[in-house]
Amino acid sequence: MDSALIPEGAKRCSFPKFAIGIAIVSAVVLWGVFAMFLCWFKGLNQTNMDDYYGFALWIWADLAVIAVGGGAFFTGLLRYIFKIDELKNIINFAVIIGFICYSSALLILAIDIGQPLRGWFIFWHANVHSMLTEVAFCLSAYFAVLTIEFIPNILENRQANKVPFFHHLAHNMHGVMAVFAATGAFLSFFHQGSLGGVAGVLYGRPFAVREGLLIWPWTFFLFTWSAAAFGPCFTLLVTKITETVTGKKLVKDNVVHLLAKISGWMIVTYIIAKIIDTIYWAMVTAPSLGFTLSHFYSNNGFYGYWILITEIVLCGVVPGAILIMKSTRENPTLRLVAIILGTIGICLNRWVMVLQIMAVPVMSFDTWALYFPSWQEIATTILPVAYGIILISVAYRYLPVFPQEQELNTIEPVSKTE
């Protein structure tokens, strides 16, 4: 019934099947929306946050989605600036994922603040010294860029494309996309960084504080770097999931391998920097404030050295290693393991840089504070995921997201290996 909208020559499941799927996910969305309104109308007492946990699950989710959304800017950078042409076959999807991540991030922020109707003060009364101000500005700006990057893809919808105006618009936008990609990359570099800065500048919190370059603590650069490194992992992961769900091959292996390779080398370099940073912090920064490393990883029910090792070794070194070696990289299973580990790693890193900071006691007579989110928090955190699934399925169904789709699926089995 909606065949008129479906890209030519593309096979899609029947509309009812599609509708049912969407309906199910929408239920989850409604649940999240309900929780969201509770938080807005009854206030943040609906959450389990407290004066020790001013930043909690939401801020983590925020940082996490932005980090994994980093795939968008980085792929864009490679595609349009460094002119790595193969990536055009995945750039659309990367952009969509980025769009979802960033819109979610903004939504979460709108729920997280105690006075949403005053949220615009962050722009109006901006404090240039605050990393959060930098985040807010770059985040909104980059979201705008992503929207612009997304538009042409939407306009390529079969019906929209019939309108000459839209058609030409899409065409011309493709032409100038490099400019936006560049802006996007620049903006993204800053807000990914400033998100890292958010933690790094907390000189009252020895677990978070880092020395740095000029006004930027090392976490600034580590966050940007890690986003660029692990973002593509997530892009690949979601692509893989979409392929499994649709039961079609959507992106050629050479593209995947290329992105995986780049990601791999980024991860390796990042993890080396991260290790150096951790050692310096543990050996110099923290002790100079009277803290030993053990202080941060003992005397509590949850945060132990395991979290440090998992983040750096299991979810950093391992995926890095897998992805830089051709043999392992081109082994689908290992590659999948790597990108999963990588995605977990980046999320874990953001978790540590938000929640563990809040948990660690600073005053000698203070105690560890642990926290478990309320259902309202969980619901509002799942909300973006569900919304993301819907947007991806709709986009996949009606937009030519994967340029290689037809080629890969019309020509029967013959799957070339290059």
Added chain:
Amino acid sequence: MKQNNNKAHKFGMVIDLDKCTGCGSCMVSCMSENNVPFKEDESNKKDSITWMRVYKLTNGKSFPDTEIVYMPRPCQHCGGKGDHGHSPCVSVCPAVATDYGYDTGIVSQIYTRCFGCRYCMGACPYHARYFNWWDPKWPEGMENYLSPNVSPRMRGVVEKCSFCYHRYQAARDTAYYEGRDDIEEHEYQTACTTACPAGAIVFGDLNNPAHKVHQIVKPDPHPDPRNKHVVGKSRNPKVFRLLERLGTNPKVYYLSEREWVRKQGDNYLDGEWDKIKNHHGAASHG
């Protein structure tokens, strides 16, 4: 207004922990002075608004060698690294809803500017900042005792100790009216100071040698040679500040004869304390 800019105060406090009895007068005086709300269950101290909070410290020894001391903790009104006014909380507020008064050294706020991002709370190692998780509500009729000198805060904003700034304003109003260009030590005292039955809290201008707080603390005008971020270290060996090593430069000082108490004021690596405890204040350059 002009003359206040060219003569900068630095209001601060010194609390004698040997005198403090942990009676709680300071907490209640603060709450009733500043229209702090209360709710049915206040036993979860992590969401209970008490601008002045009294911590109970023990020496960790077992019976019968245990010792207790009470440590009242208002907002420390940090001067930030090098005492340049970039307090941990002020520097992070995205909307300038809290700033550093260079004429008073007081970290001030606009509750109506704050939009509740709570970044400042994450930045404060003293947990001196509190978020209004609930709408403030008073039992029927009880709102009649609210003071007009401090605006009640609405749900969704962060609040903290203000060193009873409104008392400073009132004192200045009187001074202006009487044509004086400055106020006397006794004219501006915080609610906790005046309430303390043990007289454990001394409040005044750290910049003014005539003030008692200055005489007790003897703040060192020079940076600590061992940590350039630390300014205004006390030259009194019995006086210390909380987490001084972080370079937050609080304006709240503590006084105690007991070494174990002074040691709990900060974090030290094994054996570090014994090396530096006697350097306390030795950094002074006369």
Added chain:
Amino acid sequence: MKVDRRSFLGLGLGAVAGVAVSPIGMKLTDDSSIWTQNWPWTPVPVDGEVTYENSVCSLCPGSCGLSVRKIDDRPVKIEGLAEHPVNDGGACLHGIAGLQYLYDPARVKTPLKKNGDKFEEISWDDAIALVAGKLADLRKKGSPEKLACIADKEQGSVSGLFQRLLKTFGSPNFYTMPSLESYLEVTATALHGEGMTIGFDLENSDFVLSFGSGIIEGWGSPVNCFKANASRKARHAKLYQIESRLSNTAANADKWIPVKPGTEADLALGMCAVILKNNLFDGGATANFIGGFNKLAIMIQKEYAPSKTAEITGVKASDIEKIATLFAKAKMPVAVFGKGRGDGAQSLKELAAVHTLNCLVGNINKKGGAFVQLKSDYLEFPDESMDTIADAGFAKNKTGRYVNQLVEKVNESSKPVVEALFVYNANPCYSLHDSKSVKQAIGKIPFVVSFSSFLDETAKEADIVLPSHTFLERLEDVPSCAGLAKSVVGLTKPVIEPVFDTKHAGDAVILIAKALEGSIAESFEWETYDECLESVAAGIWDSLSEDGYAIISEGVPFGSVAVNVSFLADNPATVQARGDYELTLIPIDNMRLINAGIAASPFAIKTVSDKVLKGSDIVVEINPLTAKGLKDRGYATLTTPTDTARVMINLNEGMMPGVIGMVEGLGHTFDNKYVSNKGINVNDLIGPVIESGSGLDAAFGIKVKISKA
């Protein structure tokens, strides 16, 4: 078709553009945020002229001077009054939070009459008539002595009026709740004779030996004691605290001497033994001893030799010797008694034994010592006119010596020994031991009249509630009844018009008296309480009304007093805790709570640590060694001979092994969600133990066992 689409497009874009450049967007964005800054449900305090009024706090016997800040007619802040002889500036948290009592949700807003088990509102006239009627019947029946009254204290004009009403009515049954003042009198009476009382010169003493007195936990006149304690450092004075728990006082003291609970008396006598053995006592002073000094001396040295005492008390013999010697050799030593706030259960043996230390070292009526003198009575009531019924009834014996015996009698006898009861400023159903049986007794009394400002545990049991003004709404003379070196009378003044339809208890009494007519009415010639106060306090009225206080006696009293040791010489048995479990539960006095009639204010409750109260669970202190399997912050069941309770555990190294501490002042059940139904009332768990000889309830604790819940 295309036309349509485009024109619609134009229309839409035009509208958007038009609104965009109009001020609507900007203005609404601004206004919506301003709306959040002025939410109608967030109160806006009205501004006005600032004025200050002085008064005196009567929440506890401390009687501190208060300065009340007002905006126009609204009191907005209470602070300590500078240069007041009692507190000179400082104030305790309860006084500062006083305004919360003014608007307390549990206040009685108008007279109430019990109908079935519900209260209904009645007018003052009906209420007074009703009370007068009942009392008149009682007199007709010729048993006026069956009217009893329980008040907070004996001193003061309001208490005076109640006593006067009972006397002229024909009843000797006036009782007061146990208080430090009453114990001081009991002690003074036993050792020095009728009408005497004791004060401690803490400001000047250079060696304070405290037998569990919570000198910075609300003992005596709290703020005054805080100041005396704070000045210790400067005066190079020492404080030694003898107590089974590391209380704040113990923590603040120069030395803490942990002692087995309930053995303070033995320790005191043990120290006497040392002083006697080593001839450290003051010969001159012992000359004043009567009632068998030698007998006492021999008994003590025989029964309380250091080694033996060490066994009983758990304090090392060497320490006993050392401390006794330090005490005796100090220039201005003073031994202080009255465990905790001094208003809980006490044994005369303990009080007398400790005070004997003072007498032995001869610091009676010396600077920095204990002041023994006649009770100061600054009120002069005109002689009552008594009719025959009154004379006959008043001549009868009191039903019991102390209030707890009254309760006992009521519960024991089948026929009512008390027909009518007045309760003023007292909450026996909460603050007496074994509150259940107290409630039962009150329930047995046919006609109970409460004069409480709040619907507290006792008022709930009453048949009539005649609500009183709070201390911020009334005029009253407030003597400091708290073992001070000086005796001061303060004047409480109304700082605000009564918030509800309440009356001054004094006025209520006068009205009742007038309604009873005859000789009773004659004895109450005043129109109002205020008029009454001015006339009966005529002697000090000028200074009262001008300065807000009058100093009755100050400085070291003159002359020596006799010391009658006969009570101790017979070596009365030390009171033991009830039950045969091996742990002992003792009440803890916490400055941030109130264990008298009223509950702590919402603000005060807010300051209470989560190691004392967590949600609605009370937290008990126990030494890790005693706790065995129990985990910190875990739940446990506490079993006493009378009752069981669910409690939370706080492992506390400051607790003596074998002892469990439970805070006093929680577990109120009246209608104020901010302070009620939190934790349990320790008095429910501890049953009274009457000391033979003195008749005092001396239950310092009770034997319990504790197990995981």
Added chain:
Amino acid sequence: MSEIENKTENGSTESAGECTTGDTKDDKGLGLGVIFFIVAFVGCFLSGTLLFPKLLYSKKEQPFNFDHALHVGEAGDCESCHSFREDGSFTGIPKLDTCLDCHSEEALGETDDEAVFVEEYVLEEKEVPWYVYSRQPDCVFFSHAAHTQTAGMDCVTCHGHIGESTSLKPYEENRITGYSRDIWGKNIFGIKKHSWDRMKMDDCAECHKKETGHKGYCFQCHK
């Protein structure tokens, strides 16, 4: 690029036919579109500028008219009624007893307004519930002493020439915020010609910056 180029070719070839045939219609449509655009634009803009304020503000009449000019003439300057207290705080709108310094049960003049004043307030001993044009929200701390006594500012600077007025304008209250219209200023765009046309924070800050070299710290003007 290949992918997209293919598409665009398809696209153009496809729509080519339509385009040629559709050109003329296009222009008409466009013209119509433009007209619609202008109509909608003007309509929305005007309603936003003229109608919107009418809806936003509610008009309230003062209890009775007050002639400032007259009173200034009789009593002298502003301070004789709007005075300071001993402690340097400012009384603002005078209370009834201040009025009674001059007024009494007997009317001084013969205006109807004074009659209302005497009958409804003096005799009833009720305070007059004036609407305050310059009332600032609860979060604002303002020291008159600092401005008039110390900095020597003139009342007019912020309050305008109300002292010369013979009648009180109706009080306009913002339905959303409850603010007096004088805070945002009469001009809905927030444009001001005189220092007293607006009383928003920016106006305070502007003057503070000029006079003291600093906008001031939060607590200087907030409580």
